[in-house]
Amino acid sequence: MDERRESERVGDAAPSRRGVLRGAALAVAGLVTGPTVTGKRGTADEVPASVPPPATEPPARPFQGLLEAEGHAYHNWGRSRETRPAVYVEPISVADVQAVVGDAARFPGPVSVVGGMMSVTETIGNDGGTIVSMRKLDAIHGLERDGAGRQVVRVEAGCRLKKLHLWLQARNLEIPFQAEIGDATVGSVAAGDTKDSSLGGAGYFSAGVVALTYVDETGAIRTLDEPTDPGALAAFKCSYGLSGIIVECLVEVRPSILCRSRFGVVRKDSPEALAATIRERQAGCDAFWATVWLDKLAALCDERFQAGPGAVTPAASQPVFDALRIQRRLTIQHGLSAKDLPRPTPPPAEIVYSRADCVNEYWRPETTESRLDFQYYEHDLPQLERVIVESHAFTIRFQEAHGFLPNGWILYFVRRGEQAKKPFGLYSGGPGTSFSFDPVFSDPLDPLWQRFAKDYNAVAIHALGGRPSPIQTQWLTPDDLTIPKQLARPRFTTPYYAQFLG
Numbered sequence: 287m288d289e290r291r292e293s294e295r296v297g298d299a300a301p302s303r304r305g306v307l308r309g310a311a312l313a314v315a316g317l318v319t320g321p322t323v324t325g326k327r328g329t330a331d332e333v334p335a336s337v338p339p340p341a342t343e344p345p346a347r348p349f350q351g352l353l354e355a356e357g358h359a360y361h362n363w364g365r366s367r368e369t370r371p372a373v374y375v376e377p378i379s380v381a382d383v384q385a386v387v388g389d390a391a392r393f394p395g396p397v398s399v400v401g402g403m404m405s406v407t408e409t410i411g412n413d414g415g416t417i418v419s420m421r422k423l424d425a426i427h428g429l430e431r432d433g434a435g436r437q438v439v440r441v442e443a444g445c446r447l448k449k450l451h452l453w454l455q456a457r458n459l460e461i462p463f464q465a466e467i468g469d470a471t472v473g474s475v476a477a478g479d480t481k482d483s484s485l486g487g488a489g490y491f492s493a494g495v496v497a498l499t500y501v502d503e504t505g506a507i508r509t510l511d512e513p514t515d516p517g518a519l520a521a522f523k524c525s526y527g528l529s530g531i532i533v534e535c536l537v538e539v540r541p542s543i544l545c546r547s548r549f550g551v552v553r554k555d556s557p558e559a560l561a562a563t564i565r566e567r568q569a570g571c572d573a574f575w576a577t578v579w580l581d582k583l584a585a586l587c588d589e590r591f592q593a594g595p596g597a598v599t600p601a602a603s604q605p606v607f608d609a610l611r612i613q614r615r616l617t618i619q620h621g622l623s624a625k626d627l628p629r630p631t632p633p634p635a636e637i638v639y640s641r642a643d644c645v646n647e648y649w650r651p652e653t654t655e656s657r658l659d660f661q662y663y664e665h666d667l668p669q670l671e672r673v674i675v676e677s678h679a680f681t682i683r684f685q686e687a688h689g690f691l692p693n694g695w696i697l698y699f700v701r702r703g704e705q706a707k708k709p710f711g712l713y714s715g716g717p718g719t720s721f722s723f724d725p726v727f728s729d730p731l732d733p734l735w736q737r738f739a740k741d742y743n744a745v746a747i748h749a750l751g752g753r754p755s756p757i758q759t760q761w762l763t764p765d766d767l768t769i770p771k772q773l774a775r776p777r778f779t780t781p782y783y784a785q786f787l788g
């Protein structure tokens with residue numbers, strides 16, 4: 287990937303933004319190339335005969351955001367992962383991000399980036415290094431057209447998805463990716479893995495990212511956009527922060543559409559019959575999502591259909607929709623734990639609503655509370671029956687041996703596009719449909735759940751050929767996952783990611 291040549295391609299930016307980025311980039315140029323490019327000296331003749339070399343390294347750039355170096359521990363949302371960086375920073379400007387990356391003495395490597403810290407794996411782990419939290423760089427700069435004429439929103443990397451959805455909703459616009467997670471940040475989902483049973487669109491967030499601006503390993507600002515750098519952009523979107531820290535994205539938007547969900551519970555007497563029913567229902571709607579209880583051979587199906595233009599849930603659907611939304615939020619917060627939920631109200635048979643209204647934020651739980659934990663695996667649609675049948679057999683065997691069952695399984699369907707646009711990792715199998723079949727539990731620290739997840743990795747990845755995610759699949763070993771090493775720069779590579787490079 288040629289990262290140098292695309293420097294400063296921010297011509298599409300809104301004027302204020304363009305000014306900020308260009309100023310910062312020029313400052314970096316001054317820092318990197320030294321005094322001969324500063325001032326007015328344009329030709330060699332004008333340069334004084336002897337320019338003394340700088341006596342010392344250029345002075346460190348100031349860092350103005352929050353800086354903490356007291357040895358505190360930081361945790362992910364589920365409090366299942368802990369890390370003690372030497373330095374933790376919350377930049378308040380792009381120049382702050384550059385200052386951190388470019389100053390190895392003050393900010394020891396590796397430098398890793400986080401957003402909402404909602405991920406379940408060790409991805410946030412960076413003991414002794416520098417963690418950059420993007421949470422304060424969360425502005426939405428506005429709408430514009432990209433080089434290909436598409437309508438896009440320019441948004442900073444720390445922006446939470448719910449904030450972005452609300453902003454677009456107010457303008458009768460949306461992105462197709464409307465998974466229920468509202469706390470994930472744009473930068474994380476642009477460079478990482480996601481899943482959503484989307485109405486139209488791909489079903490993973492990064493598919494809609496048509497340009498991004500990042501800070502590279504030298505501290506310089508780079509921009510990649512699809513019309514000019516399609517290959518480099520596509521590779522960067524598979525890089526989990528290993529190629530650079532995303533500070534801003536252009537994300538394609540479309541006019542808002544409403545969703546009609548048809549809910550139904552199915553119960554079957556064999557896993558084959560359950561798989562066949564799910565397949566039939568998935569084929570008959572615009573998007574399909576389900577919660578599955580393998581031990582009961584049952585599923586709550588959500589068949590989604592496009593229901594015409596509209597940005598907000600119609601009044602006619604209230605108050606039923608809001609009750610459903612709140613129930614769903616609690617169900618996810620508590621990881622489908624039946625004992626911690628009010629007696630569920632059965633969903634309505636059908637309801638029309640805005641999917642953006644169904645995106646939620648989740649409170650940060652205590653370790654004493656039940657809270658969502660899960661494992662992620664991508665499979666190809668023709669594998670649906672085999673995955674359900676073999677996962678059922680594994681689950682029953684595990685229950686008989688250990689008396690443990692996950693609380694349920696969540697099933698998403700994602701459309702894959704051409705491989706050139708998703709060259710590595712999830713959804714890189716070329717055009718087709720993928721599904722993910724994710725076991726869910728409500729206590730990430732439960733030893734039996736952890737054992738279940740580790741044992742199921744062998745089934746899902748090695749027997750069933752599923753693809754895992756370093757952000758959404760826990761307990762991976764180097765045999766389970768390879769991340770192309772050309773995506774990784776040493777300055778950004780933590781030991782967690784180093785083990786997967788190949």
Ligand SMILES: Cc1cc2nc3c(=O)[nH]c(=O)nc-3n(C[C@H](O)[C@H](O)[C@H](O)COP(=O)(O)OP(=O)(O)OC[C@H]3O[C@@H](n4cnc5c(N)ncnc54)[C@H](O)[C@@H]3O)c2cc1C
Nearest residue numbers: 401402403404405465467470471473474480481526527532
């Ligand atoms: C309650 C709950 C519900 C969830 N539901 C869903 C769901 O429905 N669908 C789904 O797909 N996922 C879901 N998730 C998973 C979540 O969306 C992903 O883990 C997401 O990546 C988290 O975003 P974050 O900002 O918290 O990332 P973090 O956990 O803070 O960071 C994860 C990684 O992203 C990378 N990264 C972060 N910021 C940047 C940046 N600016 N530049 C480059 N790389 C960066 C780094 O590798 C980092 O380690 C859920 C998680 C929880 C806890």
